[in-house]
Amino acid sequence: MTGPIIEAANLSKILGTGPGRVQALKDVSLTLSSGKLTILMGPSGSGKTTLLSILGCMLAPTGGTVRICGTSTSGAHPEDLARIRRQHIGFVFQSYHLFSTLTAAENVRLALDVRGEQGHKAMAKVEEVLASVGLSSKMASFPHQLSGGEQQRVAIARAIVAEPSAILADEPTAALDSANGQMTMAILSKIAKERDRAVLVVTHDPRLFGFADRILYIEDGSLTREELSEPTSIKELQGS
């Protein structure tokens, strides 16, 4: 799919009630397009995770609209939102959230399994994506047998195996050392370019800017600035 994958217009979100009431998002509008890696940058408490939750159909906005591949999420039933996530969105989490009792291959296959994809075709896809993140030799390993960087690559493989239109990554490098962080970002950038996906990475690490096509700054719940960027080539990054 080309063009806008996720379109958010005038999003607002109020969390809590009474004295604890916080306006987490104020009139946020943005579009994520295929083939682009967008970084959402902001300090703690600025509303990054809230915005990611709303764009990922996990949280309903107080106001405004979200369209995923042309489908509005307004008033959708939780099961319909789950279906939208299943069909269009892949997640990469800061803490990986791999299933400790499943092997790397099984963790990746889970994303296909929830879509009802099973059998040899599913297994071939799993092998292909694990190879694409450099983990062909770790398919039978359990998460506790993998390094943090490897676990995050399994999580990325899980996010992309069902070929969703958008990948939403929440602080994917926060738990990794610099080298693994760079490798993770290189993979995400490659996914945006070579697989033509819309990738949104939430981070507060400016060292990752080199991978971005676009950088959005969020502060106190509002998008304050947008920068277009010429991403450093992956080869160059990998060589550095």
Add this chain to the structure above:
Amino acid sequence: MSLVFTLASRNLFQDRLRFVASLIGIVLSVVLVMVQMGLYFGFGRMITTMIDHVSTDLWIVSAGANCFEDLSLLSIGMQKRLLAIDGVAEVVPVVVGFSAWMRPDGAMTPVFVVGSDIAAGGLSPWNVVEGKVQSLTASGTVAIDRSYYDRLGVSGVGATAGIRGLPVTVGVTTDGIRSFTTTPYVFADLGGARSYIGLPASFTSQFLVRLKQKADVQGIRQNILSNISGIQALTPDQFREQSRSFWLFGTGAGVALLAGVLLSAIVGTAIVAQTLFSSTKDHLYEFATLRAIGASNGYIYKVIICQAVLSAIIGFAIAALIGNAIVHFTAKSALQIVITPSLLIELFVVTVVMCVVSAIAAILRVIRVDPAIVLTR
């Protein structure tokens, strides 16, 4: 193959201690249910053992009689009136009653005497291990079950004792004819039995009515009831049901057993529910991750229910082995535990239902899980 089973089984076996605790709960519960249901069926079988072992089309008993052991009497003159009814081929009187057995050492013990015309195909002993049933037609000859040797102070065929002051000789011994009242049965010919229980020849306890070939049982039954008052004419099935109903529910014994079954099932359900809930809570972030990656409610329910069914299968298999051992060790006891293949199948279904019901609390917990929590940790 779907990963539902893989995920469910590995989640279940990950915490072995909790899984073992859960299994102990299921096994205890299922064994309790199995033993109590086995006792219920064993009790039911013992109650109707006499009815089950005689071939007849109808039982004629007094209007107030509830069971085979009822001591109500009928006039022997009724035999002719019954024979006069169209379709009736044969009417055999049966007498029953308590008496006192005097052991060779002079000690007395109560016995339940069952007498009928052996030559006419009346109620005769079965499972004979020593002697011949026809020998009961000889005066003073009785049949006893070998499980009562000690009680009756005898050791087999040829032994002598007394009933109500009359000398008797053991002519037949049987295996497994036990009374649920614990009072030993003593089989005798009709005349002898009357003497042992002090019943005049003008009375009997019951009649066995056999019909001519292709006779209409229900029609003749109605005919008997409209011609003779103060009696019940029951098919073997009706008499069985009436006896069971009287002893199991009239006395409350069956109700107590069924209440025990219900309580055991509730305790088992509670234990499994607690374990599944605790396991689900431990894997809450995994379930939230499943939600986040788009798993439907149905997919998540399947994982939890699969865990419940796996627990049920393993727990039931262990319980069935224990139940089998209990049946083996109680085979010679006064009250047998009867576990039939159909009871096993029913118990398996009950176990699965129990475990699936147990999963409800865990499912309700998972329904409320917010997938967004995976972004906050």
